Amino acid sequence: MTARVLVVDDILANVRLLEAKLAAEYFDVVTAMNGADALEAVQRTKPDIVLLDVMMPGIDGIEVCRRIKANPQTQHIPVVMVTALDQPEDRVRGLEAGADDFLTKPVNDVSLFCRVKSLVRLKMLTDELRTRTGGDPLRLMTNEQITADNRPGNVLVIDNRAAVAERIRTALSGKHDVTIAVEPQQAIEACAQSEGGFELIIVNLDMEGIDALRICSQLKSMEQTRQTPILIIVDPDDHQRLLRALDMGVNDYLIRPIDKQELQARVSTQIRRYRYTEQLRTSVKASIEMAVTDALTGLYNRRYLETHLAHLIEHAVNRGKPLSVLTLDVDFFKSVNDTYGHDAGDRVLQELSGRIRSSIRNIDLACRTGGEEFVVVLPGTDLQTAERVGERIRKTVAGKPFNAAPECHLTITVSLGISALTTVEEGVDDLLKRADQALYRAKREGRNRVILSAA
Template structure:
């Protein structure tokens, strides 16, 4: 998930060394030598993550972090402070200012990259929900947030019961949340049917990490808990365990054992992120969403898709990313209606939509924009991956005829797809022109015999 990172450091050598490491990991790296320079960079570009050296030559780094949190453009961008000393007081001060983490030099490259992947993964989810929320607002369908906010909850999962009971007693006086606790095994049994907490705090034993890490993976895999924050706590840093925890889906890792003050700051940060994301998702699923949803397939309709595509294009151009626009059309669909009836045609459309949703990423958009025509927008991708995705969607229909519920028969169906590209390296065309390019490619796919993918000349 390579992204755009901003390094803010007054020491040129530090910037160069870190840039080399991050560039080798295929990140796009911006640089600033102090806070003022960083503001100039931010006026021209929006990074996905900001790394700040604690020693800046023009201001206090923690004050700068607070300033970034107060600015609309950077309020939700992950911020990591980098220091040369592991100082608890400064770490707490940084976390209180809105920093997501504090890393200590010399930084293990594998751990650093795992931490960045984790933060960028969380930011990508928030960013996608924000994009959809702005589309709703532009369409006039966003509702004001409810004034009532239910009490948040956290769950402590530890290897043995005595530990979680002791932690809960120390946290209850300083955290305004409902606190529950169970051992790893019992937490694993409960997550399928018990109400999901907002944040899980999971103690992982570096000598026997498997139970804790398995719990992290299960939380991320279950529908009811996948949006919860996960804070993994280690008594001592263990490189392999830290990397595994991050890559399995941990939102944060605390490396210094139990510290009530630090834990409360990290948990409060995760609770705030969870509330924000929950509110965005709730707006997306409100009753007003019906106005922009196709009632047959449950997909978004043209009314939603067009302004969403426009905003995604603006975001891609601003961040220097690429995206793909796919127009897909079912082949000989009129023959399905004529031979099997319109009810069967509706089943074919519904099943086609289900298969596409199931095999696309959550950040991708799929909409029904005509009778048997679908618009698919793939975020943060390139031409090769887009063509592969389009071919996979064609195969999903070709290889599996659609069974009819009320008839003892199956409908063989195929699909043709036209693909065009936008964003970095491609002309900044209006959305309507992008659709025309994709439509021309779709027409070519039909002319060449159907059941295939064609790339627009603009994207080739």
């Protein structure tokens, strides 16, 4: 894993030590010796992560972190506070400033690389998601929204030692909702039944008679928990299993004996990070849907039709299967808008879209291509069968008045043209053109009818 790390400390020996450790793992290391230089380096070098000392003259680490997280251009960069102070209030101040994690001096190598690699993976994910959503973090979620989200988290604790699990529940009481599972099958059932989904899973690696690493592997393999962060509790000398757990994707760990303040801080950090990435995923999904669907009707748009129809034609040709296209236009739609207003016209189009969906199969492709014009692609369907589908749509539309407005029930009809794939050379434009020509004939011959194209 390669990434650029900014190391900030006012003591040169500390800077050089961290620089040497990170460079040995092939990280690109940038350094700064004070807060002002750190802020300049963030803007100039665009690091993937910042390791930031708390106690510095002038602008201290807390203020540097606050400024990084307040800037829309840099707020997505992970910040790890590095401090010799192990007081709970320092951790709280760092987290309130927006810090993503913290390390205590002297920095343990395992802790260092665990935190850095985990946050760099997150950074790479968020960079990709931000790129897909246009790269504007303000469109997704501001740092103020992230840090102000103090809703209780939904935490699952997997531990067959009741006393240990209860101590964790007590430590998190009032801050998060905790569910305890005492054996693997119970944990899997809890994940499947959790309505909102768990936002963090805590696994005790030292359970009696249970291979906890296998549980972690299963959780990372399950669809319901693949993205859910896992925090493990491990003995101080159990380095081998700790490293194996980190390699399989475990997000964080706590060394026994568990410090209550560190438990609370790490749980809150993981939940906050999970919510942020989920928000990004939701934004990406919404952006993709907006790119391929029509906002008014929820059907696919013309862009998606042209791209996907080309693939469907290729598939039909390669498999020797039929394929038909149906074009549809609302009769006298302009008079609906002129007489009853565009809101009424929009409601007609929305209801029409629902009637089209109810008349076709799940594998059929329904699109709104503009105004009152629609296209339905029917894979595996010959011309005669497509004609029956068209008649079914026509009757479904004409058979029941549309609720265009309160106390306004309109009889709506549609004209349809149908074409079928005839040669292996035929493309998207040819197929749609012949369907449109059949549609124009339906209009000329009196509307409210289905016309088949000539081969």
